[in-house]
Amino acid sequence: MPVVEARDLVREYRMGAERVRALDGASLTLDGGQFVSVVGPSGAGKSTLLHVIGALDAPDSGTIRVDGTDLSSLDDDAASEFRRHRVGFIFQFFNLVPTLSAWENVALPKLLDSASLAKAKPRAVELMERVGLGDRIDHRPSQMSGGQMQRVAIARSLIMDPTIILADEPTGNLDSQTGADVLSLLADVAHESAERLVLMVTHDRGAAQVCDRVVTVRDGRVVDPDAD
């Protein structure tokens, strides 16, 4: 079963009298075990597509199934549960909590499951080791480089063991070598499990080399030849 099945997605934003069709009939099928990048011109609808797949935003029409769940059937609470348990998010500016240590940042998504941070520590430390930062678990974000902070964010995205990891410009704030290291880590994370999909919006030219598939979005549609 594909991890993502999107058909004819339409998402329109209204700004006063003006309407923008961010998605205009986007269709896409994505399998697990893959590292896939989404590319295309600015304003093409890439981030909107990522947000719809991550149940952060809902389409006006079209169908979207992720990991077997029909996202249109979810109310707000169910959508937020879906996001917490099935989706990991990675952002350009890392979004780490500055007052927490690296391992506490990694463990943080577990808090809402009423587990204490301490209870989640062994798994958080394991994931810190997984991303090559076993010797930095007590560092605060301000004591780490950009590449290290992004590795912490990758470890955090994995703590709920999600099926899908969505990354929006994860190398946008990193120098090219550090960015290449982060891309290679994301590829490893995708290939670890046949069920897991890592989907990344990027302008990084190096991405095509490490990704299994590059999906192009233009004018709100997926123009990738084998998108369906």
Ligand SMILES: Nc1ncnc2c1ncn2[C@@H]1O[C@H](COP(=O)(O)OP(=O)(O)OP(=O)(O)O)[C@@H](O)[C@H]1O
């Ligand atoms: N919340 C919003 N309200 C109004 N318009 C929006 C909103 N989000 C996106 N848009 C518009 O929808 C279109 C697609 O935006 P989107 O961010 O998905 O594009 P993108 O391909 O990710 O662009 P970029 O590469 O510049 O990040 C743009 O015209 C944008 O201005």
